[in-house]
Every structure is written in structure tokens, then in C-alpha cells.
Amino acid sequence: xxxxxxxxxxxxxxxxxxxxxxxxxxxxxxxxxxxxxxxxxxxxxxxxxxxxxxxxxxxxxxxxxxxxxxxxxxxxxxxxxxxxxxxxxxxxxxxxxxxxxxxxxxxxxxxxxxxxxxxxxxxxxxxxxxxxxxxxxxxxxxxxxxxxxxxxxxxxxxxxxxxxxxxxxxxxxxxxxxxxxxxxxxxxxxxxxxxxxxxxxxxxxxxxxx
Numbered sequence: 001x002x003x004x005x006x007x008x009x010x011x012x013x014x015x016x017x018x019x020x021x022x023x024x025x026x027x028x029x030x031x032x033x034x035x036x037x038x039x040x041x042x043x044x045x046x047x048x049x050x051x052x053x054x055x056x057x058x059x060x061x062x063x064x065x066x067x068x069x070x071x072x073x074x075x076x077x078x079x080x081x082x083x084x085x086x087x088x089x090x091x092x093x094x095x096x097x098x099x100x101x102x103x104x105x106x107x108x109x110x111x112x113x114x115x116x117x118x119x120x121x122x123x124x125x126x127x128x129x130x131x132x133x134x135x136x137x138x139x140x141x142x143x144x145x146x147x148x149x150x151x152x153x154x155x156x157x158x159x160x161x162x163x164x165x166x167x168x169x170x171x172x173x174x175x176x177x178x179x180x181x182x183x184x185x186x187x188x189x190x191x192x193x194x195x196x197x198x199x200x201x202x203x204x205x206x207x208x209x210x
Contacts, residue, residue: 063123063206069131071121072114076135079110080143087147088154100186106143107190111136111197118198119205129202136198137191144190145172 083106087099094102114136122128149172153161164171178184 063121063125063128065122065125065128065131068118068121068125068128069135072117072132072135075113075117076110076139079106079113080139080146083110083143084147084150087144088150091147091151100183103140103144103186103190104193107136107140107194108197110139110143111194111199112201114139115198115201116205118202120209122202122206123209124206129199129206132202133195133198136194140190140194141173141176144176148172148175 083102087102090102091099111133114132118128118132122132149161152164152171156163168174177187
């Protein structure tokens with residue numbers, strides 16, 4: 001009859017006491033080693049916080065340049081139409097100096113209105129500022145020429161206006177340029193005033209809204 005299996009005694013020279021067994025730890029690849037005594041466990045990192053770009057490296061400004069152009073054009077048309085009506089209502093009593101002053105004031109108002117709209121909507125877009133200045137100059141020009149057209153209708157009726165459009169369609173533009181009154185510099189002054197007002201206000205307002 002065979003004897004039951006007995007474990008073989010391990011070789012232990014000197015009869016040293018057996019080593020204590022270590023408690024089972026986490027399997028490899030699971031978690032990390034426990035912190036040593038006197039050390040704090042590592043803290044989780046904080047999410048990255050974006051800081052504003054330094055001066056000279058500003059982020060590109062947002063804005064709506066297309067909406068700024070069309071709304072500025074609409075505002076310019078409205079201001080020019082009001083000036084044309086005022087010019088038509090006062091041309092019989094206003095002196096030459098008064099008419100020239102009204103023209104320059106209208107140019108400033110037209111440019112200021114367009115520049116405000118462009119600055120609020122387009123912010124710092126340079127292209128929108130340039131288009132706003134051009135729109136203000138066109139509004140200044142057509143505001144005066146439309147006023148001349150209304151005056152022509154009042155003076156000669158619709159027949160006189162139709163004759164003017166047939167024989168001299170550029171009469172309002174010639175009158176604006178001052179070929180008969182030697183006021184060319186006033187015409188250019190109005191355009192410059194409109195462009196400067198539109199550009200200046202659009203730049204200042206747009207820079208503050210970046």
C-alpha cells in the first residue's frame with residue numbers, strides 16, 4: 001500500500017526563521033504603487049487655462065463686415081434723403097454760404113452715422129472701415145445731386161426735369177462740382193469730411209469692441 005505524498009522539507013542551512021509573507025498587492029498594470037510613508041499622494045492636474053495674448057499679438061477680431069456694409073449703406077441713403085429734402089425746402093431763402101455750410105455739415109453727419117454702424121457691427125475689420133468711408137462719400141455726393149434734381153423739378157416741372165435728363169443728364173454732378181460757382185474745394189472738403197468721420201468713428205468704436 002502506497003504512502004500519501006508528503007512535502008519535502010526545504011533546505012534551510014543554519015535553521016533560519018522563515019521570511020514573513022507579503023500581503024497580496026494589485027496586479028501589474030493596475031493603479032500605481034502606494035505612496036511611501038511621509039509622502040502625499042499626487043494631486044490631479046488642473047485643466048489648462050488660456051491666458052490673453054500679449055500686446056501686439058491680439059487674436060483676430062470678430063465682426064459682421066457684410067452686415068455692416070449694407071446697414072451702413074441704408075443709413076447713408078436715409079441721411080442723404082433727409083439732406084436732399086432740407087436742401088429742396090430751403091434753396092429759395094438760403095444764401096450761398098449757408099448752402100455750402102449745410103453741405104459740409106451733411107457730409108459730417110453722413111460719415112458719423114455710417115462710421116458708427118460700421119464700428120458697432122464690423123469691429124476692427126479694416127476692409128469694413130474702408131467701405132464705410134466710401135459709402136459716406138457716395139452718400140454725400142448723391143445727397144447733393146438728388147437735391148438739385150428736386151429743385152429742377154420744382155423750377156421747371158416734370159417736363160423741365162425730363163428735358164434736363166435728355167440734354168444735360170450730368171447737370172446735378174456739374175453743379176455739385178461747382179463749375180459755375182467756383183466752389184470745387186467745398187465739394188472736395190465735403191468728401192474728405194465724410195470719409196474722415198466714417199473712418200475715425202469706425203476705428204475708435206471698433207477698437208473698443210474687440
